[in-house]
Amino acid sequence: MKEASGEANLTIVAIILIGVIAAVVTPIITSMMKNTSEKACCTNVGGVWTGGDCDVSNVGGANAQAEYDECLRTSEVNR
Numbered sequence: 001m002k003e004a005s006g007e008a009n010l011t012i013v014a015i016i017l018i019g020v021i022a023a024v025v026t027p028i029i030t031s032m033m034k035n036t037s038e039k040a041c042c043t044n045v046g047g048v049w050t051g052g053d054c055d056v057s058n059v060g061g062a063n064a065q066a067e068y069d070e071c072l073r074t075s076e077v078n079r
Helices: 002-044 064-074
Strands: 048-050 053-055
Touching: 002 048, 002 053, 002 064
Parallel strands: none
Antiparallel strands: 048 053
8 A cells, every 4th residue: 555655645745746847838938939930931031140130121122020920920939
């Protein structure tokens, strides 16, 4: 009987650890995916990603910023 209760306790500890790890890792992965999506949108319109922001000032075309904003708006990750 002692062995059975020991195994049950170990199972509960494992489940709690898995939950804690998932709670910590999920926001990190979500942030990484959002950042990657923003970089991809910037690159797609011909901009340069610098300092956490998209620089479209050197792109030939007046609507590059609008295209970038539209890409961000329609991106699955940024919804």
